[in-house]
Amino acid sequence: MNKHRIHRVAKLTGLSKDVIRVWERRYSLVKPSRSANRYREYTDEDVSLFRFLKEEMDQGQTIGGLAMEGRDSLLQRMHASSIPKQQEFAPHRSLLDELISRLDPLDKGRFEQQLNAAIAVIPFEEAVQRILLPLQRRVGELWHEGRVNIAIEHYVTKLIQQKLFSVINQLPANEFGPRVLIACPEGEYHEIGAQAVTYLAAARGCHVYYLGPNLPLDDLEALCERVHPDLILLSLTETQSDEQAQHLLHRLQRLSQRWHVAVGGNGACAMQPLLEHTGIELLDDLGTLHNRLANLLATHQRAFH
Ligand code: B12
Structure with a gap:
């Protein structure tokens, strides 16, 4: 398991270092160990718990109320609530397999139709993480392995870039x-x-x-x-x-x-x-x-x- 110093925990969670120290002192929900040179060290689970606390507070909970609930119960709720989120942004493997199969020989019509249809039904941010970035990785890897030619890789890369930029251009400046x-x-x-x-x-x-x-x-x-x-x-x-x-x-x-x-x-x-x-x-x-x-x-x- 990774160990994180406080400045990193602050970056990972969006909480300030002061808030992290105060919560530790007042509520004891997270008790970091100490490194040989006395720096606080937090585990991955501590980081996730801080994120979870922050989300709960964004939804109106108070830190005092959450602290009364206790670490174990909070961890249980956190693990239960994080499962669907992780699944949501995992690569869309079956779609990616199908898309890749349309590249050799190239079936441009079906490839684009399927890609566009899949992207249209989910929030674009999710599409970026589940479809566009994994597609880029897959096609790049196939080129690196000598299994698709560079023209096909360029075609897919340019398509992905166009999609990203067309959405960026529609955002209000x-x-x-x-x-x-x-x-x-x-x-x-x-x-x-x-x-x-x-x-x-x-x-x-x-x-x-x-x-x-x-x-x-x-x-x-x-x-x-x-x-x-x-x-x-x-x-x-x-x-x-x-x-x-x-x-x-x-x-x-x-x-x-x-x-x-x-x-x-x-x-x-x-x-x-x-x-x-x-x-x-x-x-x-x-x-x-x-x-x-x-x-x-x-x-x-x-x-x-
Ligand atoms: C796609 C790809 C290509 C495409 C690039 C298309 C393009 N115009 O961008 C093509 C096929 C053209 C290509 C070419 C080359 N490639 Co290449 N390529 C890849 C591949 C498969 C994915 C890289 C990628 O696009 N990553 C971006 C996204 C899709 O994924 P990611 O890296 O996981 O990024 C995530 C995070 O890191 C984060 N992130 C990324 N940037 C940032 C920045 C910030 C601020 C933040 C917060 C987050 C963040 O966002 C992503 C989502 O989580 C990797 C292997 C791999 N599986 O990683 C090899 C790889 C990177 N390539 C490699 C090499 C060597 C090359 C070439 C030099 C090969 C050659 N001899 O010509 C050329 C050079 C590039 C060039 N001149 O165009 C090597 C690099 C080796 C190394 N030293 O690390 C790799 C690792 C392949 C390998 N196993 O050897 N490549």
Whole structure:
């Protein structure tokens, strides 16, 4: 089981470090262990419980009332309520199998008809997670294994990109929302992760600048001076060698002295140990991104009022 320090728990749950400490002191629902150097360490279950408490409070419960219920009962309710949610966003495997079978030989009509019909009946955010991203992974993997040709991969990738952007373009532009710059740094060409993040940020009311793949950091920095972003989100899909990772982090640290910088994607997760104490945040899944954006929007709103 993973152990998380308090700053990470704050990022994962959207609660402030102060609230986490106060809840610990007053209500004892979560009792972190201590590392050798006395840092609080929380388990995955603690993190889930904090998230659950937050959801309950968003629905009108008070922390005092929840604390009276007791940890065991809360955990039971949490596990019962989390099952359907996890299933909801799991990849839609049977549909994906059928879609893949329409690619060789290519049956464009049926492929698009089936894809469009499936996407139309669920919220788009769910479609992104259950259908579009897994489809991209599946087709990319088939190309990597030499089982579909690059023209087919490009056809599917472009279709997915069109769907993401057509929905993004229909969202109301929020000029006054927090400014979020999203890109893949130089050398990173896998861009669907960054595009999905763009959709999620725009859908929540951020003012998004999507800058695409392979962006030199000098140029990103120059744009930051103009735009003054509230957050920079970088997508790293490929795992880097240690030397490449160190080089990249050195550059990102410079950027993070002026702006909030967060990285996500499989390549970023692989760099986790190197990210400690750099000031660069790791957002290791879309749930963490969701919390980070919620915090950003709340802070931004407070600053405006
Ligand atoms: C699709 C794919 C491709 C497509 C890319 C299409 C495109 N234009 O984006 C194609 C087929 C073109 C391709 C090409 C290449 N690929 Co490729 N590709 C993949 C594949 C299958 C999926 C990557 C992807 O799109 N991920 C994005 C989404 C769909 O999934 P995800 O990574 O899980 O992302 C999730 C989270 O990480 C998160 N996320 C992502 N970014 C961010 C950012 C933030 C801020 C946050 C919060 C979250 C977040 O969102 C997603 C949802 O949960 C992976 C293998 C795999 N299964 O991961 C290999 C892989 C990444 N590719 C690889 C390589 C080497 C290449 C090539 C260099 C191969 C070559 N010799 O030419 C080229 C380079 C790219 C190029 N020049 O276009 C390697 C990388 C190896 C490494 N060092 O890590 C991999 C791992 C394959 C492998 N097993 O070797 N690839």
